[in-house]
Amino acid sequence: MALAHDAVVLAGGTGRRLGGVLKPQVEVGGRRLLDHVLDATAGASRVVVVAPGTVPVPDGVTRTLEDPPHGGPVAGIVAGLRALGRGEALVLVLACDLPGVAAAVPRLLTEAPGLLEAGADGVVLSDGAGREQWLLGLYSRPALEASVASLSAGDGPRGASVRALVRPLRLGAVAARHGEVRDIDTWADRDAYLRDETGRSTGDS
Numbered sequence: 001m002a003l004a005h006d007a008v009v010l011a012g013g014t015g016r017r018l019g020g021v022l023k024p025q026v027e028v029g030g031r032r033l034l035d036h037v038l039d040a041t042a043g044a045s046r047v048v049v050v051a052p053g054t055v056p057v058p059d060g061v062t063r064t065l066e067d068p069p070h071g072g073p074v075a076g077i078v079a080g081l082r083a084l085g086r087g088e089a090l091v092l093v094l095a096c097d098l099p100g101v102a103a104a105v106p107r108l109l110t111e112a113p114g115l116l117e118a119g120a121d122g123v124v125l126s127d128g129a130g131r132e133q134w135l136l137g138l139y140s141r142p143a144l145e146a147s148v149a150s151l152s153a154g155d156g157p158r159g160a161s162v163r164a165l166v167r168p169l170r171l172g173a174v175a176a177r178h179g180e181v182r183d184i185d186t187w188a189d190r191d192a193y194l195r196d197e198t199g200r201s202t203g204d205s
Contacts, residue, residue, distance in 0.1 A: 040101045046084060074162060089140065091139055107174060147169060
């Protein structure tokens with residue numbers, strides 16, 4: 001049985017390191033970064049994209065944005081959860097700059113039940129060095145909201161780090177495969193990713 005979950009995709013960054021181009025609109029392999037990431041949400045009950053109105057989203061996907069804008073990823077997560085309203089007990093949180101995420105999420109959903117049953121508040125991918133990618137994770141919504149509430153008791157979510165958000169959470173980790181946690185922050189990142197993927201495809205043929 002599929003693991004019931006909602007999804008929040010964070011796509012509201014300024015694109016400063018991309019010369020002002022909105023990151024979700026950057027094309028990788030002929031498709032927007034946002035579209036690559038939305039592929040990973042195919043199994044979600046509902047999907048919210050946190051992005052400005054200039055970023056088109058497909059039919060059936062809700063768009064919202066933190067108010068005021070540019071509040072950082074934690075403020076984006078809060079806005080996304082609010083837009084979901086009452087929903088599933090699990091929420092998939094994804095950054096829009098991970099073009100390899102669609103290959104990772106099915107494995108994350110497969111391995112998550114055992115880790116959650118063992119007491120984890122969420123399950124994230126980790127790279128070869130053991131670094132966790134917190135914006136590629138499946139979280140218990142009650143645990144995530146409790147962590148948000150603890151931040152709100154201090155300076156609030158605006159400008160807060162994702163590290164601060166996940167600090168109280170017990171996280172299980174699933175090892176990433178090649179390219180799954182590779183993010184695109186600059187045009188050089190995009191070009192290197194494409195070169196690498198092209199080289200792998202040529203080598204596999």
